[in-house]
Amino acid sequence: MFSILLISMIIMLISMVVMLLASILSKKTIVDREKSSPFECGFDPKSSSRLPFSLRFFLITIIFLIFDVEIALILPTILIINFSNIMIWAITLFTFILILLLGLYHEWNQGMLNWSN
Structure with a gap:
């Protein structure tokens, strides 16, 4: 019984460490206006890409x-x-x-x- 509890605690600890590392490493540090804008054949978009829909x-x-x-x-x-x-x-x-x-x-x-x- 104790071994099952120990193994589950180790698995939970490893999972939390992996999730924390993934969260830290996946953050974008540089925000580029060109990369975050929609791509329309290399030109700046004429209108907003977030059009309201019916x-x-x-x-x-x-x-x-x-x-x-x-x-x-x-x-x-x-x-x-x-x-x-x-x-x-x-x-x-x-x-x-x-x-x-x-x-x-x-x-x-x-x-x-x-x-x-």
């Missing part, structure tokens, strides 16, 4: 990712229909789809799916 695109992307993951969760249920109780399978799938539809209704009700204002 929040609408971000929300549509999040909605797409959520529904994409949910489709990936629904597809395997077709394969397990032969191996499970049909009643439990149907209740589970119905509940899952009901939660999806309630989420879609909430997004629609909040105006997230309206592209124009």
Whole structure:
């Protein structure tokens, strides 16, 4: 028991030393304006590279990712229909789809799916 505790303490100590060294050695000491600016064919940029983007695109992307993951969760249920109780399978799938539809209704009700204002 003592040897396990000793080994874990040594491992934690080595990890902390490595993280500390990596933190100290990775700091950039010289800040160069040319190296930190965006590269546009060797010329100075005409405008800021940090342009604001539409929040609408971000929300549509999040909605797409959520529904994409949910489709990936629904597809395997077709394969397990032969191996499970049909009643439990149907209740589970119905509940899952009901939660999806309630989420879609909430997004629609909040105006997230309206592209124009």
